Each structure stands twice: as structure tokens, then as C-alpha cells.
Amino acid sequence: MPVDSETVPVGAEAPDFTLTAIDGREVSLSSYRGRPVVLVFLRGFG
């Protein structure tokens, strides 16, 4: 059964982060304010 995230429940503000994208840019979640974002956590490439 899928479960809710304990640290980030529905309705909460999504925690911001900054990571490096594969094209080398530094990308922050907050830079997408104003449009919806689908955040997909990959399971790795193995």
C-alpha cells in the first residue's frame, strides 16, 4: 500500500532545495513558483 509522506504531508509547503541538473544548471524548487510541479523521485538507473 502506498503511504503518505511523514515529513511532507498533503497541504504542507513543499520543502525547497537546490540541486545540480544534468545540464549543469543549479535548480531550485522555489524557482518554479507560479506553476505546478511534478516531483518524481527516481529509483536509480541500475
Added chain:
Amino acid sequence: MRDRYGEFQQRNAEIIAIAPDTLEHAQAYFRQNDIPFPCLADPDRRVFRVYDVKSAMISLGQRPGLFVIDGAGAVRFAYLGFQPWEITTVDETLKQLDLPYRLARAMLRMAPFTRYPGGIAMLVLPQIIDMPWQKPRIAVLEVSGAIGAQVRGPEMVRTIKALREDERVQAVVVEIDSPGGSASVSDAIFRALQKLSAKKPTVAFIGNAGLSGGYLIACGAQKIVALPTSLVGSIGVIFTRPVVEELMQKVGVRMVTTHEGKLKAMFQPWKEPTPEEQAKVQALTEEYYEWFVNSVATSRNLTVEKVREIATGEMYSAAKGKDIGLVDELGDFERATDLAKELAKMAEEPRLQWVRPRRPLLERLMARTSASMAQALLGAVEASVTPRIDFR
């Protein structure tokens, strides 16, 4: 998700993938597979931890995680699988993206009824349970005042048509308190009600006066309920116009009219009608009377002879009206709504919704008093100057 990226773009949504791997590995994978959306590398799984995606319970890789975050930065949807194969579908994700917009549209539709406090929990409700604004109801339409002046034809007809088309309205009670008025406006409302009655149960309730044109409107409903002390009937036609010929002579004013068409001047207020003109007006009045009598006979299921007998222009108490077939039942407003409920075969106690035609903009802008004063004055002037045919 890669192949349906366009559907996300249509919704102005961005997909951000976060890989629990080094930048090099992510680059290789994304380029090799030609994935159009951005991918961020999180080799030490910092963000995975923050979002509770990394779980110690699973030894084999990460658990699947997907979050939908709205434009305001709030999480709308979270999906965390326990097992690696528990992933959400693209369709489900798109549905979640559409949800806020669908709800916004639903909110707009229900805006005329009520305002709801914000909050996601409230917003999601319309999809889950039957909300009050979707429940079946009995509409109560007020027809109050002089027909033509206070009860306006076009607005009333539009409102009745809307009631006919509103699926939630299961029955209509028309609450009438009117001494009558314009013949043509009464006729228009009567016809609109007949059409409504053909589709839904309708009950007219006369609480004070349902006279002449007001009574005709009641005939548009399937059943008539009246308070025993109310007045009904007064079926007849009256044609009035002032003649101010003598007054004009007294003040020494002579009117000169130029007209083409032999009887064009027959309605001029400053001259006595000729016998021919009087005969014409009488014929016109008779024509309207016949039509009125026939309409009552047909809708009340009475013979024309019987109605003509009743239609002396006199008014009856509702009690007497019931004896002669002008009224179906004596009772109060509650009896009228109960009857409507019975006719509509509604199981539970119905919700009543009062309906009022939209008033013209000018009237709504002006204060209540000034508008109604102006209206009354206008009505009085109109009534005394223009010749009209009335059911009153």
C-alpha cells in the same frame, strides 16, 4: 511519462526528476533515453530524506515517490510506494494536476449559492458527497403585485423557463398575491407556467388575492391551493381610458390631430368616443373576455358555459371558489408545498428555494425606496393616460 510530457506542458506543469545517483550517471541515462524534462542529481540523497522518500525499510533501492506541488508551493498530492513496483500512473498524476482547476470551476458554478471557507478539505468535498446545492428542491416563485407594473412579463417568463430547465428543481410552487393587471403580460406568464406544468408538478398558492390576471396565472399551475379567506376570480376584462374633453374645453385648449386611418384617433383622450369607436372597443373587450373564459375552462377542466356563468367580474372568497371549481384545495402555504412534494413523489423533506426574477439594473442600483416610488408614479401615470386592456 517521457512520451506524455506534452500533456504536462499543456497544463503548464513541469516534471522534475530527482536521481539518487551521480550527475554523470544521470546525464548518461537521460541523454541515452532522450528524456525531455529536467533531471537533478542527488548523489547523497539529501532531498530524498527531506521528502521522506528514502526508507530504511527497503533494502532494494529507493521506494517510489511522486509529489504534485501547486503553483503556490503547497503539496497537493503525495505518492510513496512501499515497494519499488508501486508506482503511480501518468493518468493519475494528470488527474491530480487537473484537480485544483476542476474544483475552481466547481466553485464558480456554486458561487451564486454560497461562499465556502477556503481550505483543501472543503474544496474536495463536492466530489465525494452529495452537497446541499445539488439536492433536489421545490422552487417557490413569488408573483406579487400588479401584473405589468410590479410583475414584469419578460423577466418572469425567463425565470419560469429557467425553472423548467433546472434539473434540481423537482416541483414549483407559485405564490400569488395579485389584483391582476396587463392582459398580455398575464397571458405570457400563464403560457410560460403551462409549459412548466407540462414538465414538472406545479402548485399555485393564493394567500391573499388571485384576481383576474392574477387568477389566470394561477390557472397555469396544475393545482390551486388558497387560504380560505383569500379572494379569487374576478374573471373579466376591463377597458379604461380617461376622457378629458371637457377639461380641455374649460382651460381653452383645442387639440388638433391629423391622422390617416379612419379609427386611428379612437384612443385619443381629449375627445368622446363616437358610437362606432365605442362598438369597436366593446368588440375588442369581448374578444379578450372570450379568450380568458376559454383559458380558465380548459385549464380548470370546467365547461365554457360554467365559467361564463362564474365570470361576471365578481370576486369570490376562496371557500366559495372551491365550491365552484376555481380552487382545488383550501389550505395554507405549507399545504401547497406538501402537495407539490406529493405530486413530485419526493421521498424526503424537500428543500425550498425562493426564486425571484432579476430586477432591471437601474432598479437594483437605485435605492429601494426611490426606485419603488418612481415605479409607482410611473405606473400611476401609465395607468391613467394610456388606454389598456386589463384583467383586473
